[in-house]
Amino acid sequence: MNGLMQGQGAWIRLGFGAAVLAACWLPRAAGGAEPGVLTLVALTVALALSVLVPGVALAGRAVLLLAMGGALGVAGVGLAFGQTGAEAQGFWAAAIALWLGAWLLVALVADLPRRGGVWGLIAPLVFGATILWAWETVVRALDVPRVILPAPSEIAARLATSSETLWIDMLQTFGRGALAGYAIGCGSAFLFALVVDRYPFLKRGLLPVGNFLAALPIIGTAPIFVMWFGFDWPSKAAVVVAMVFFPMLVNTVQGLTATEAMQRDLMHTYSASWGQTLIRLRLPAAMPFIFNGLKICATLALIGAIVAEFFGSPTYGMGFRISTEVGRLSLDMVWAEIAVAAALGSAFYGVWALLERQVTFWHPSQRGR
């Protein structure tokens, strides 16, 4: 029992224990047997495991933590879905106990000496799952109107049943608008940066202007482009081009100046041409900056394409769907679109981050810590 008051999260463990006791002893609703016996047993098991963990050797600790996570998961599912509608104090005590237990689990995982790799992912995943669980439980237990906040399970059901609509919207907004704009904007900014780089005068003049323009709310050009290019995807692509051009330009130009005079002199002694110096020395050296620009623009592209649709679009597309379904108060569809947008945004960003690791493996920021 020496684990009770030592190590990470002693006070949380104390609170956890008190909440589990309260869940067992506080009065329950007259109608149902909630929180169910299984939930209470699972919570008690999790509490016992959390007391054992600090005293166990490292290999055993991982197993105990996994078991604790499993017990908390069983209790969480029981609490979230096994409700009868008349929740009493015992239920809320169990809910608080589960929250503290999840917190304790994260603290114990963070306390493990080995971090990084898969272990680094466990804590954020537990945290995310806890947030989802709390969302689901509160919405169900308090009977929050669905036009204010739908439960995650309803959003998931909507994701499954409306997958065809979501796919069409995604193709329109991301596949046509955002990707086309991203390719045109970043490509032209890259080529223009090569031109700018050759003329120091242009560089000194354009960099401050570009930095200034990059800070402006360029998204406001959306109504203008909708007027020029119509409601369909070309206007969205144009907004994306306007949004990504200057961040990409500034980053690429900065990257092209990242070489040292000594290195350029060396290329000069090899009597390398401008093109050879560019390909062999300056572009590789610029890659960290270029990828930084590409990553920033990946986020901007999706934002631009979605917001531009708020100003007018054909009858499909993620921005269109969000603004019309909000008007019809079917918020589960809105959340489903947002979930798709979030997954899409991080996937698009992640592709560039992976590519960056492949290309700029030599850069200090990419080498293993």
Next chain:
Amino acid sequence: MSRSLPVLTVTAVLIALWYLAVIPMNATWEYDQARRAGTELPFTEMVARTMAQERPVLPAPHQVVIGLYQQTVGCDAVGRRMCRETTPLTVQGFGQRVVAAFTSNRSLVYHAGVTLSATMLGFLIGTGGGILLAIGIVYNRAMDASVMPWAIASQTIPIIALAPMIIVVLNSVGISGLVPKAIIAAYLSFFPVVVGMVKGLRSPDAMQMDQMKTWSATGAQVFARLRLPMSMPYLFASLKVGIAAALVGTIVGELPVQEGGLGVRLLSGSYYGQTIQIWAALFAAAILAAGLVGIVGLIERRVLARMGMKR
């Protein structure tokens, strides 16, 4: 001097390109009009007319400047009576017009004020919350392990897509006006501040932390004398990102509910084909953004200079 000349040249070239673009963009309409009237349109006449259309496809720069004046303190904005009373315009009359412009809902000054107040409120909430969460993350390993990855991931997703929903939902429970827009501005400025501030609070190296230890500094002292001062450059860098994001959030938040603000001017301009109004609102937003970022930059320079961290 070595910097202003290239900048001015580039700006001049951009404006010249804009003027050149006006001609082909607006020419079609002029030729159509001439054909319908059955008259011949000489080239110079056509060029002059493209610069003075009422609803041009692309307004000329001077049209935007005049529109900006008209819609801030001009007769369109302050009302007929005020206009008559202050014509011919004196310094005093101009002052009266400016005062009137703050309350006239046809003036961009009024709409910019609506947008600015929501932006500032949201920015203050977002920055305050961001700094607090960053302190929590730096001092609590559980929070660092669980919350920080989500804060970083949130930078890659278009959270602005939540804006229309927040506005409409809060409206349906009776919260309207400033607060919903400020909430959007707050969460858009929140995450950049968290990420930047965590980086800043962690920027003291092991040597400096050891130095504090040899002085037997308490945790609070290490925070106040070392971590907090060292985080200032990072904080200001993210404040500049945050305030620009807060402004964008407010403008997008103004789209679903027509209660005034620059976003409403953009949207109503696009409904009624009032291109000059759109461009004027766009420039007002740009001036606002530049002003806000500029003020943060100014404070940054003063603070860092006082702290001896001049860059």
